[in-house]
Amino acid sequence: MNAPVTPPRPVALGQSHVSAGNALELRGITKMFGALAAISDVTLSVRPGERRAVLGSNGAGKTTLFNCITGDFLPTTGLIRFFGEDVTTFPPHERIRRGLRRTYQISSLFAGLSVIDNVYLACRGVSRNRFSLIRPRRDDALVHAAETLVEAVHLTAEKDRLVGELAYGQQRQLEIALALSGAPRFILFDEPAAGLSPTERRDLVSILTTLPTHIGYIIIEHDMDVALRVVESVTMMHNGRIFKEGRPEEIEDDPEVQELYLGGGHE
Amino acid sequence: MAMTDQAPRFVNRADQKLWFERIPAPWWALAVVLVFLPVVANSFWLFQVMGWTFILGMIGLSLMFLAGYGGMVSLLQMTVAGVAGYMVAILGTSGTVTVSLGLVWWIVIPAAFLIAALFATISGALAVRTEGIYTIMITLAIAAAFFYFTRQNYTIFNGYSGFNLVLPPQLFGVNWREPVPFYYLSLVLAALSYGAVVYVSRSPFGLALQGVRDNPRRMAALGFNVTAHRVAAYALASVFASAGGILLVWQNAQIAPGTIGMSAAIDVLVVAVVGGMRRPLGPFIGAFIYVLLQVFSPDILGFFGFSAERFKLIIGLGFLAVVLFSPDGVLGLWDRWRARRRQQGGQAGGGVA
Amino acid sequence: MDDIIKRNPLRSLIIAILIAVFLWLVFAPWPPELVAKWGRKQIFLNALLGGITLGALYFLVAAGFTLIFGLMRVVNLAHGSLFLLGGYLGYEISSLTGSWFIAFPVVFLVVGLLGLLMQRFIFSKMEGEELRQTLVSIGISIVLADLMLWLWGGQSYSILAPGFLTGPMELPIINSINASTGATNWLRYPAVRVWILIAAIVIGVAMWLVLNRTALGMLIRAGVDDREMLAASGVRIQLVFLAVFGFGAGLAGMAGIIGGTFQSLSPGEDTRFLLASLVVVIVGGMGSIVGAAIGSLIIGVTEQMGFVYAPTYSVVFTFLIMAAVLAFRPQGLLGARR
Known part of the structure; x- marks a missing residue:
C-alpha cells in the first residue's frame, strides 16, 4: 500500500542537489x-x-x-x-x-479549502504564476503533483472534503503532504x-x-x-x-x- | 463569522461533462427568466428595479470577493465605483462643460477603469498594512476622506453639485439609457462579473486568496507573498466595482458627493451581508431585497401609518436581524433549510453535510 | 530623556529648534514681513487655538472609542451616534431645566446606560466575533440615526452656554503691538472654548490617573495587554467590560453637549465624529489614552490650519497624516504592535 513517494518534479527552481x-x-x-x-x-x-x-x-x-x-x-x-x-x-x-519546508506542531492548514486545494496551494507556492487568473486544466502538472502527494499521505479518499471537517490525524497527515510539495x-x-x-x-x-x-x-x-x-x-x-x-x-x-x-x- | 466558501472542487474524471451540462437546472431557469423579462416587465421594473439591483449587486460583489475570499471587509468599494463614475463624467461629457474634457468613449471608459484600479490599489496597499478589524476602520476613513474631498474640490470634482447630464455613448445607434437596452447592458455586465468571480475563485490566484484568508502565516511559509496577494485582490475587485459605478452614473445621468457618501458605503456592506458574503450570488440577492424595500417601502410604511422616510429604519432593523440571527445572510438561511430537509429526507445517513 | 538626546543628537536638535520656532510664532509679536506672507497673527492664533479646542472635543469622543476597542476588541461604529444622541438629549435637558450644567450628569447617565445595555445584551453575546460585533454596531448606528432624524428632524440645534461662559476672555498671548501707541493687544478668545479645553485636559489627566494609579486601572490595562490572562485570573471581567463601555459611551454623550455648544447638532454629525474618532485612534494607536490625546491634537490642529490656509485641501492633510502613519507605523504613534 505504500508505494514509495515519487516527489513531484521541480517546477521552477533550478536544482542543485549536488552541493558540496x-x-x-x-x-x-x-x-x-x-x-x-x-x-x-x-x-x-x-x-x-x-x-x-x-x-x-x-x-x-x-x-x-x-x-x-x-x-x-x-x-x-x-x-x-x-x-x-x-x-x-x-x-x-x-x-x-x-x-526548505516545515510542518507545524499545531496543525496550520486552510480550513475553508478542500484537501486537494491545500496541497495544490503548497505546490503553487514554490512555482511560477502564483498570481495567475487562469484555472488549472485537469492535466496540469501541479494538479497531478498535488494528487500524487495526497495519495502519498493516504488521503485520496478525502481529497474533496473541506479540511475543517477532517479528523485530527488526517490533518496531521495533510501537514506532511504540504511539507512534501514542490521540490x-x-x-x-x-x-x-x-x-x-x-x-x-x-x-x-x-x-x-x-x-x-x-x-x-x-x-x-x-x-x-x-x-x-x-x-x-x-x-x-x-x-x-x-x-x-x-x-x-x-x-x-x-x-x-x-x-x-x-x-x-x-x- | 467564519467565511468559508463552498465553491465546487476539482471535478472527478468520472463526471467529466461539457461545461453547459454541469450547470444545474435552476440556473437555466433563472437565465431564461432574466433574458425574457423585458417581454413582460414594464420599464420601471427593468430600469429602476432590475438595473439598480445589478449595479448594487456588482459593487456588492466586489466587496464579497474581498471579504468572502480574501477575509478583508472593505468599505471602500462604493468609493472605487464612485471614482470610476466620476472619471466618466470628468473625462467624458457632462452638463458641467467647464470641467468635463469631452474625450471619446473608447478612451474614457478604459481610463475610468484604470484610474479606479489605481485608486483601489493604493488604498488597498494602505489598508493591508494592518489586519482584521482594522481593515473596516481604515477603508471607512479613506472612503470618508474621498467623500469630503469631492465635496470641497471644485476644480476637478465640481464640489457639492457634482456632474449632471452624464449620458452613455450612442453606440450602434442605440440609446443605452432606454429601459430595455440599459436592462440588457447591466444584465450582461453583472453576469460577466459574476462569472469572472466564480471562475477566478478556482484559479491559482483565487485559491491563494482563500488560503490567505484562512491562514496568512502559513501562506507565507508556503512561499506566497501575502501582502502582494491582498493588494492584487483590491485591484481585481475594483474592476467589478468600476463597472457598477459607470452604470450607476449612466442610470442616474449624474454623480455627486452624495452618491459616494458614508451611507452609500454602508449600504454596499448591508447588501453583501444581507445576501450572504460566502458566495458570489449573495450580493445580488441582497441588492434585490434592498431595492425592493427601497422602492416599495413608501407604500408599506404608508399602510401602517408611518412616513416614507422611515425606510432607513427598516433597513437598519433588517440588517441587525440578519447579523444577529443569520450571520451568513439569506443564502445561509437557504443552506440551512436545505441541509435540514436533506437530513429529514434521508434519515438513514446521519452524516451532517 | 538624557539618553534619548545622547542617542539622537541631530533629531533632538531639530525637534528643539522646531519647538522654539513654534513658541516664538505663538508668543512673540510678528514682524511685518511675516504678516505680509502669512496674514495677521490673529488668524494663525485663532486657527491654532481652534484646532486645539477641536482636538479637545475629538479627544472626549475618541477616548471612549479607543478604550472600548483596546479592552474589548469591539470596534463600536455606533460611537458617533452616542455622541449625537448625547447632544440632542443635552439640548432638551438644558432648554427644559434652563441649566447647562445639569445636562452633563444626566446625559452621562442616560447615554452611559444605553452603552451598558448594548454591551450587556448584544456585544457580550458575541465575544471574540469581531466582525459580527462591528456589523451589529453599524446596524445600531443606522437605526439610531433614523430614530434621531424622526424625533429631532433635519434642522440643526445649538445649545446655549451659560452667561458667564459666553463672550471672549483675554489670554496672556500677544496678538499684536500697536505701532503708534506701543500698547500691547492681547489675544481675545471665546471663553467657552477655553473652558472646554481645560475640562478635556482635566478629564484626560483623570483618566490617565485612574488607569495608571488605581487598582481598577491596573485591571483595565492588564486586560488591554492580555485578555486571556485577566479572564483566567478570576476577575469578574464582564463587570470591568460593562464599566468601561458605560463610561466610554457616557463620555461620548457629554462630548455631544459640548459639540452642540460650540458648534451645532444635525444629522450627519454622528458620522463626522465617528470618522474623527477613527482617524484619531488610527493615528494615535489603538487602546492608548495618551495616543488618543496626541492623535486628537494633531488631527484637530491640522483640520483647522488646513481650513484656514488651504480650504479646498483641508481633508487631504488629515488624510495624508493618516496614510503616513499607516505606511510607516501601522500600529499608530503610541500603539503596541500586536
Missing part, C-alpha cells in the same frame, strides 16, 4: 526574548539527505530553533547556511523557494506524531521512512518509538543548549540522557 558540504549549517545561533535566551549558541550541521531527531524536554528551545531556521524569527546572533547559501536574514518565503530538499517536522493514535503513528513512520532518500529532515518528537525509528542521528537539547549528539542507539542507552530527558517530566 552540508544541507543545513547553524553557527552559534542565539535567540533572546528580552533578557531570556530561548536558545543559546547552537551549532549544528546536517548533511544532504541526513535524517536527524532533535530531542529535549518542553522549553528546551526546539521549536524556537525551527522558527529561526525557517525565518519566522531572526536569530539574535549567529549564522544559518542552507546548502551553502547564507540565508540568515532571508524572509520565510525566500527560504521556502530554496527547498523539498530539507524538511523540519515539528512533533508530527502528537495526538495520533497507534495506527496513525505506524502510518506516519511508514510515510517518513519511504521519503525519497535525497530529502533530509530534522524531526522534533516526544514519542521515542517514532523518533528513533526514522532517523540516523540525534541531537539532545536542554535549556536552549545542545548537550549531546550521537546515533539513536547511543542516545537511547546514555544514562545522562535517560535521567535528564526520559525522566525529565515530558508528557
